[in-house]
Amino acid sequence: MSSETTTLLDASDIYGGYGGADILKGTNLKASADEIVVIVGPNGAGKSTAMKAIFGLVKIRTGQVLFQGEDITNAKPEQMVRRGVAYVPQEKNVFPSLTVQENLEMGGYLMSGDLKPRMDMIYELFPKLAERRRQPAGLMSGGERQLVAMGRALMIDPKLLMLDEPTAGLSPKLIDETFERIKEINAQGIGVLMVEQNAKQALAIASRGYVLATGANRHEDTGPNLLANPEVAEMFLGG
Amino acid sequence: MELASLFAYLVSFLTFAGIYAVLAMGLNTQWGFTGQFNIGIAGFFAVGAYTSAILTTPESPAYLGGLGMPFAVGLVGATLASALIGLVIGRITAKLRTDYLAIATIGIAEMIRLFIKNEDWLTNGVRGIAGIERPFAGTPLDTPFGYLLVVVAFVVLVYFLLERAYASPWGRVLRAIRENEPATAAAGKSIARFRLQAFVLGAAIMGLGGGLYAHFFGFLSPEAFMPLYGTFLVWVMLIAGGSGNNRGAILGAVVVWGVWTLTELTTDLLPTEYATQAAALRVLLIGVLLQVILVTRPQGILPEKPPKLIARKK
Amino acid sequence: MNDIIQILIYGMVLGSVLSMGAIGVSMIFGILRFAHFAHGDFMTLGAYIGLTFIAVMGLSPWFALPAAMIGMAVVAVVIDQLLYRRIRRTQPVILLISSFGMALILRSLIQLIWGSENQTYASGIQFPWRLDVLGGLRIKPDHVWIVLISLGLVAGVHLFLTRTRMGKAMRAMSDNMDLALVSGIPAERVIIVTWIIGGALAAAAGVFLGIDTRLHPVMGWTTLLPVFAAAILGGIGRPYGAIVGGMIIGISMEMSTLFISAAYKPAVAFAIMVIMLIFRPQGIFKGTL
């Protein structure tokens, strides 16, 4: 576990949901810059909701979210972006009628100065996008769109990148590739917090993993340890 | 003002308010019950008025009609003709979102106005239709007060029919549709059918209002309708009174018609050369009133209230 | 043949006017998700603001155009901030009602300020250019200017939407509002810019209409139906579609006078719209409805 000083995100004891009943019932999550943190869990466990709550898209009723030690509970998405947190939603995560390049520009909307160097860096990371920079994102395949979505998020040079099921709907080959890219991104010193349904592969590259069930933490350990934990395996198939 | 003329004024005021109450209840059926946006009220109103006029007036060389039918036939015709137009518009826009319905209704109202204005053979064009018979000519009811009673009777009738419809399983399905469409479909109800019924019913009621107007006023011309103002006033009445609530619709009609009449009295005090400005000022005031209601009390004076169960509990 | 070309020219003039209005309607719909019923009266007000510049400062209508556009843009933003902003969080349909009320408020204001008589920008008759082709075409210079300036404005909107960061942000918001917020695009600012452009283009449409015919407090309202028809035809929420839609509607309306009474011109727009709604409600260019 990382020490206090390098912890980027610290969400403690979060309760909240979309009005009405709470979906999150005491969720705790931490992430630091050198980590890939993976959240897994059965359907309806509140994984995506937890991400949205941290990013200010779902109301937190009680609990606290700290980013670099500062309280950002219920901060608006725009403020999160300004602080260096980028978020890639699970679905509808590109602007379909905008070109790839314009999608990236929108990611960097709040950045002052020349976006070009940043964009070149992203094209270097995802060479596929460079070839197709003038194409509308809506015409691309699912895998390419996921790259556009990640590229858009990386435009702000984030400290923390939050990904909601980045491999959903991708073929096995593309899934491998996506996880490779995520490792590369993390290697640049960007913390990654992601929700994954593809538990096995995701936990394999994770520095740390959380297993969520019914809105609360069930297990927390290193990726490989969680994978080896028979209780975790049971959770997905029931007892 | 002496008592007699005050009374006459009051009778005339209430008669108009009653006709507007009918229109507002028609709109309530469409907007209040099912959220269907109609800003072509004046069109349905005009269709009703002209249909009844053509059916009931004596023969004339200037335009078709002159069928000389009785008042009741005129009103039935007015209701049916307007319902038919509602059916056509409702079917076309059934599956589209409400903005399209709004645009389509504005279009149909405009088409109807153009048609009335230009088809002299049918409507006598801009010269209009005069001499529309008052109901019950030659009976003791043939007085302004008698006519007020007729209008009030129709207000009560429409109110009663709508309240029953709303409290019955039919109204329950409409409420369900407004709350949750997928669940209503999962309960086996055809959403499109119920919606269309409500729209057509509303259109029919507006046509009835038009028929009543024709016979009360005795003269129709395209200009007499001020299409937009007619539509607009009815909207303000319903929103102010409380959409979804028939009593609200009636109350709104009386209150807003009162405000409208009062502004007329005040602006009449202005010198005559400012007459057109005065009219504009009145519309402006009503427009501002609408915005104030929308911002501060969008539910209106009498908010919607769910009907009581009609079943007898044991 | 000669007649047809002559009518085609009229159609393009009307099409230019409608396009200017329809782009605004389409953009407002794309971003704010409601049909703006006061847009016709925005056109009227723009025309009258132009009239004031012409009367007070003695400008020619062509120079009053930019002034009217700026003036109307300001009015549009003020209306949004004073009124629409307050009800934006409720259902879009409340905005629809409100804009309908705003249409009447604007019209009665215009009547109060400028009176309800017909007015014109310039007195006297303009002499058309005669071209010795096709048996002698007559073209009014005003018409040429209207079409050319419209083309210029369309090009300007195009460049704005495709070259500037704000323009791209507008398209982004129209594409996917949630993702735009997540990306940190400032929604309020984009909305204001939308009103600036919508208002300015409506003013241009109004001034063109005033130059071509005359000014009257209901001039915009009677044009609203064809404007909506153009926006629907092009696919609501698609500014480029609005231009194509405007031209098709404008030309069809003028062409129809060959067959039916000119009084029914708006009916042609309505008929095209209804046919579109029945067979292809998403418009030619797949709108967002």
Add this chain to the structure above:
Amino acid sequence: MIRIENVSKSFGGLQAVKDVSFEVAQGSITGLIGPNGAGKSTLFNIVAGLFPPTSGRIVLDGQDITGLPTHELFHRGLVRTFQIPHEFSQMTVRENLMVVPPEQSGENLFNSWLRWGRVRKEDTKVLERVDEVLDFLEISHVADELAGNLSGGQKKLLDLGRTMMTDAKMVLLDEPGAGVNRTLLGKIREAIRRLNTERGYTFCLIEHDMDLISQLCDPVHVMANGELIASGPMDEIRQNAEVREAYLGGGASGKMGEDA
């Protein structure tokens, strides 16, 4: 009872359901499980008439019902519930149930005007049935509450109650246990079991709570990547290597129509 024949569905380029066939036998409680994005919900929505399949057929009682809209399926005895309960939130619990019965004569405007007595009598009967259903589900104490004020679990019960307001042959349950606490879950389980044994309802349910599945369902079908990978009793399914693999990763795809 219901036969799913070679059903496939793709959205854009994504194939969410690939050539799935199975049968739900009369009187059974059939389970459909699989990891997120396996295509269960898509398949479910196809059967429920939300959208037609790209290819394949759905056969109910020997009749082809492919592509029929939801409200028509209802009249053929096929009723569904929703993963997130779809209550009419501004109507009371009673009214929620009263909407459902088919062919109420008061749904005809003219009857509501001209045959008020009959409409009223019928509604009284409907109300009696409603009260029976509320008793059965043990939620009579909230009968006059607005449905929007119920807890998540109570809403689930109400959803189930709606299926009891008609003579359903076949009920599709979309995650009846999702977001429900233990006590209420037991109640829902018992309600399903009793409806099955006492009233002869056939159920097909999607569920993630494996306890609920193993207590109720036989057989269980497992989907992954849009395909059917295993079928059988839950004990067998649990031992199936392919199923374990599917649940713990190794390329699950097909994300459409799923809620996380």
